[in-house]
Amino acid sequence: MKLRFTKMHGLGNDFVVIDATRQAVELTPERVRYIADRHFGVGCDQLLVVEPAGQAGVDFRYRIFNADGGEVEQCGNGARCFARFVADKGLSTKAEIRVETQAGIIAPRLREDGLVTVNMGVPVLESAQVPFVSDSDAVVQALEVDGERIAITAVSMGNPHAVQVVADVDHAPVDRLGALIESHPRFPARVNAGFVQVADAHRIRLRVYERGAGETLACGTGACAAVVASILRELVTSPVRVETRGGELEIAWDGPGTPVLMTGPAVTVFEGEMELA
Numbered sequence: 001m002k003l004r005f006t007k008m009h010g011l012g013n014d015f016v017v018i019d020a021t022r023q024a025v026e027l028t029p030e031r032v033r034y035i036a037d038r039h040f041g042v043g044c045d046q047l048l049v050v051e052p053a054g055q056a057g058v059d060f061r062y063r064i065f066n067a068d069g070g071e072v073e074q075c076g077n078g079a080r081c082f083a084r085f086v087a088d089k090g091l092s093t094k095a096e097i098r099v100e101t102q103a104g105i106i107a108p109r110l111r112e113d114g115l116v117t118v119n120m121g122v123p124v125l126e127s128a129q130v131p132f133v134s135d136s137d138a139v140v141q142a143l144e145v146d147g148e149r150i151a152i153t154a155v156s157m158g159n160p161h162a163v164q165v166v167a168d169v170d171h172a173p174v175d176r177l178g179a180l181i182e183s184h185p186r187f188p189a190r191v192n193a194g195f196v197q198v199a200d201a202h203r204i205r206l207r208v209y210e211r212g213a214g215e216t217l218a219c220g221t222g223a224c225a226a227v228v229a230s231i232l233r234e235l236v237t238s239p240v241r242v243e244t245r246g247g248e249l250e251i252a253w254d255g256p257g258t259p260v261l262m263t264g265p266a267v268t269v270f271e272g273e274m275e276l277a
């Protein structure tokens with residue numbers, strides 16, 4: 001089976017994007033892992049699949065698979081790339097596109113300066129819905145990891161995040177702690193682990209160990225969750241520039257019950273065709 005694809009990235013968080021509105025695509029976890037493999041396949045952090053809308057009032061359905069083969073609910077950098085992809089491929093001429101994801105409907109908007117702003121929806125702060133096993137919905141909660149007590153904020157942006165504040169993100173043990181937090185038993189759906197350094201009232205530095213992909217150069221939902229957590233902890237105020245290893249995002253949030261707006265770039269790298277066994 002031949003599969004046409006586009007390689008894209010948002011701040012170095014890279015994607016293989018597949019147009020399933022014009023070609024038949026049959027994905028299995030093995031196939032996703034093969035495509036995402038940086039040695040044997042194309043290589044990517046996530047595979048994005050653009051499908052026709054499955055309900056009235058939306059333009060497309062967008063599905064997200066981590067490099068480990070698992071399908072997940074949401075991807076922020078992917079949402080910007082999705083919007084650029086459907087515009088560049090002539091699948092949509094709208095400036096604002098409504099797209100259904102496993103986590104609900106989001107609305108990316110292509111701006112005249114080339115950046116994309118995405119209404120990422122209202123963050124979920126109730127522990128049970130993140131899901132995070134806890135008898136409290138407190139903003140800061142203790143998590144026991146490898147004998148250490150870590151202070152985390154559990155936030156869902158449609159997908160789960162555990163955000164901790166560190167003094168120096170460059171020297172934070174992202175690989176070691178990230179892997180342990182990702183599969184911590186108190187996060188039954190596993191979790192993305194964010195490490196935040198506050199630079200000033202409108203700027204943070206962020207690294208994210210992503211569920212199903214390991215540390216990436218940037219994580220869009222991770223940036224949203226980090227800003228939500230940092231605002232709730234009264235460390236920063238909106239809007240907030242988020243510095244990642246792959247570049248910067250701007251995140252705006254007016255507080256509980258309101259949606260998070262994420263603005264950043266979406267870049268096409270190349271087009272290709274691969275043979276799938």
Ligand SMILES: N[C@@H](CCC[C@H](N)C(=O)O)C(=O)O
Binds near residue numbers: 046212
């Ligand atoms: N890179 C993404 C998030 C992708 C999904 C995540 N790894 C998960 O499992 O929830 C982003 O930009 O948000």
